Amino acid sequence: xxxxxxxxxxCPFDNDYKPLLKALIFTIVHLDFEPQIAITTSSANVRIxxxxxxxRDSKYSIHDISRCAPLRQGELPRFNMPxxxxxxxxxxxxxxxxxxxxxxxxxxxxxxxxxxxxxxISGQDIKDHNNxxxxxxxxxxEWFGAILNTQVPGAVNIWDKYNDCLIAIxxxxxxxxxxxxxxxxxxAEFIKAVKLTRTLP
Amino acid sequence: MPVxxxxxxxxxxxxxxxxxxxxxxxxxxxxxxxxxxQIRTMSKGWIHIMPSDEKWRVRKHGSLRASGIYNDINTAxxxxxxxxxxxxxxxxxxxxxxxxxxxxxHK
Numbered sequence: 001x002x003x004x005x006x007x008x009x010x011c012p013f014d015n016d017y018k019p020l021l022k023a024l025i026f027t028i029v030h031l032d033f034e035p036q037i038a039i040t041t042s043s044a045n046v047r048i049x050x051x052x053x054x055x056r057d058s059k060y061s062i063h064d065i066s067r068c069a070p071l072r073q074g075e076l077p078r079f080n081m082p083x084x085x086x087x088x089x090x091x092x093x094x095x096x097x098x099x100x101x102x103x104x105x106x107x108x109x110x111x112x113x114x115x116x117x118x119x120x121i122s123g124q125d126i127k128d129h130n131n132x133x134x135x136x137x138x139x140x141x142e143w144f145g146a147i148l149n150t151q152v153p154g155a156v157n158i159w160d161k162y163n164d165c166l167i168a169i170x171x172x173x174x175x176x177x178x179x180x181x182x183x184x185x186x187x188a189e190f191i192k193a194v195k196l197t198r199t200l201p
Numbered sequence: 202m203p204v205x206x207x208x209x210x211x212x213x214x215x216x217x218x219x220x221x222x223x224x225x226x227x228x229x230x231x232x233x234x235x236x237x238x239q240i241r242t243m244s245k246g247w248i249h250i251m252p253s254d255e256k257w258r259v260r261k262h263g264s265l266r267a268s269g270i271y272n273d274i275n276t277a278x279x280x281x282x283x284x285x286x287x288x289x290x291x292x293x294x295x296x297x298x299x300x301x302x303x304x305x306x307h308k
Contacts, residue, residue: 019299133299157265163249163300164262170302171240176230183301199232200240 003098008036008058010051010084011107012067013187022190023133024062026162027140029194031152033060037187055088056095059102062140063088066109066131068117082118089124105143107136134159168197246291246308248281250274252298259284282308 007028011021028035036054038047055061063085070077085106092102106126108114113128114121127139138155145152153161173182173193185193247262257277258267261284268284271277278293285291285308295304 019301023300159300160249160251160260160265163251163296164244166296166300167247167249167262167294167302168240168244171243172232172236173230196230196232200237 003057003059005032005034006036006054006058006060007033008054008061008088009187010061010081010088011064012078012081014067017064017067019133020064020129020131020136021187022166023136023162024064024140025187025191026165026194027137027158028062029191029198030158030161031141031144035187035191037191039188051084052087055084055091056099059098061088061102061104062107063104064107064129065114065118066107066129077117103147105140107139133162137162165194165197168200169193172196243290243292246285246288248284248291248293249296250277250281250293251296251300278306282306 009021009024009028011017011024013021025035025037036058038051038054063081065081065085068077068079068081085104088102088104091099092104095102104124106114106121106124108126108128109131111128114126125143127143129136129139134155137158141152141155141158170179170182244262248268249258249260249262251258251260253270257271257274259269259271259277259281260267269277269280271280274295278295281293285293288308291308293306293308294302295306297303
């Protein structure tokens with residue numbers, strides 16, 4: 001896939017975030033873009049190199065920093081997402097040629113929460129999804145609608161298609177996988193499954 | 202699913218073979234014409250009930266227009282069942298706010 005169609009996704013991979021990630025992946029594929037996501041099983045050293053390559057190869061990127069908070073009281077928050085977002089913004093600022101055209105969207109759970117923890121982020125395109133997949137679809141669609149020259153489908157249309165897609169995936173894979181396995185598809189598997197449903201008449 | 206056992210011969214890489222001695226190939230799931238046609242036929246009878254702004258939308262699969270919007274889930278299910286009566290092999294899917302199916306009603 002080309003630089004022009006690639007969308008780098010920088011987000012958590014935990015089960016709590018999975019409904020949001022699935023909706024995000026579907027929206028990107030539905031709008032004819034190619035989601036680029038790091039394989040989580042790689043070692044730390046391999047993973048960061050993979051991420052840098054994905055950042056370099058993607059015109060668009062979506063960073064979800066909604067989980068930049070300690071999971072439990074007394075723990076430190078996770079810094080991977082802001083770190084990777086910094087790499088991406090830096091790539092667009094200091095890179096040459098096509099890298100100057102990079103565009104990024106930052107997703108948050110609540111409006112202005114980032115002001116308290118990462119105030120230098122002001123000036124970026126930041127949208128809040130309230131931890132709701134439907135709202136995430138609305139915000140991602142709104143962003144693509146603003147930066148693309150072409151008309152993109154409405155948010156309700158994408159949300160309906162997403163619900164249809166989940167049923168189609170269950171039906172396609174029900175003879176090979178249990179429902180729990182389908183629900184727990186890794187991002188790469190889910191991308192393949194969504195693409196498979198797009199071949200339906 | 203066959204149980205795999207590990208064999209190792211001197212000078213050779215480890216190989217995993219199933220108990221029945223036959224090598225297994227990773228199965229790639231592809232959308233065949235037959236499968237696509239089956240799903241297309243089945244999906245004609247699929248009806249979705251989806252939460253929307255504290256109400257419930259009833260919608261036929263693939264349709265962008267709601268058949269109706271209802272204040273409570275039971276009224277929505279009744280309405281979906283009426284639509285299902287007009288189709289053969291209907292299935293009603295109740296979704297949650299994540300889009301996941303929480304209940305399937307076979308008609």
